[in-house]
Amino acid sequence: MNEAVEQNKDEISCGERLANKRSEKELSVNQVAREIKIEPRVVEMIENNDFESIGAPVFVKGYLRQYSELVGLDPDLIIEKYSAINSIEDSPPIVNDSVDQISKYVLTPKIILIAIFVILISFGVLATVFGIFGNNEAVVIKMETETESLESLLPPVTAPQTESSETQIDETFEMETETESQESLLPSVTAPQIDLSETQID
Structure with a gap:
């Protein structure tokens, strides 16, 4: 009979064990939720073994540990049962995901x-x-x-502007002096003066 009880215990899921122990302790779902600081719907998800709706396995394990300690069950045993169920459910998708990822990078x-x-x-x-x-x-x-x-090959070119202007000034000065000297050589010509007073009287 003890073997039947042990097999029955093994067949009971971790959520059912927690729910049974809570009922034995006469605790409500709201009391458990308040004690372990989670929402009542999360307590119901745990008792119904709806672990996927709760979130990541890390959170689920934390909630299971707190719930187990509250009702007086061995947390390691409950988490071990959860891990066994979770690894069976999660193993095929992980293989498929890895195959998909490998095929993406081929x-x-x-x-x-x-x-x-x-x-x-x-x-x-x-x-x-x-x-x-x-x-x-x-x-x-x-x-x-x-x-x-090209600039280095050509000889330097200087602008002869200053010299030409000086020579032009010298040439004009020489021309002026020549005309003055020519005028001085010519005899001075004076115009005859007419006395108008005598011609009017006659």
Whole structure:
């Protein structure tokens, strides 16, 4: 008979065990919720083994530990029972997720061709941009060096503006002195004076 009781205990889920112990202690759902500081609906989810609705396994284990200690059950035994149920339910999706993730990162020939095409276009754009700007800079530098070399080959040119203005002044001064000397050589000519008073009387 003891073996039947033990098998019966093993078949009872952790939520049912907690609910039975709560009833033995004559505690309500609201009292348990208030004591372990969770909402009453979470207590009901635990007792109905609806652990997925509660959230992450870390939270579920924390709630189970607090609930077990409150009603006087062994927390490690309850958490072990929960972990056994949880690992059975969660194991297939984990394998499927890992297979899906691996298949996402497999390089297919199509992906490789697209990557090569994008890389070639990027190199082409960069070569065009740097080729245009690089040639312009080279032309400017080449023109500057050519003009500098031409300037160094030519003899220095000075503007003869000051000398020409001085020579023009000297020439005009010489012309004025020549005309004055020519005038001094000519005899002075005086105009005859007419006496108007005598002609009127006659």
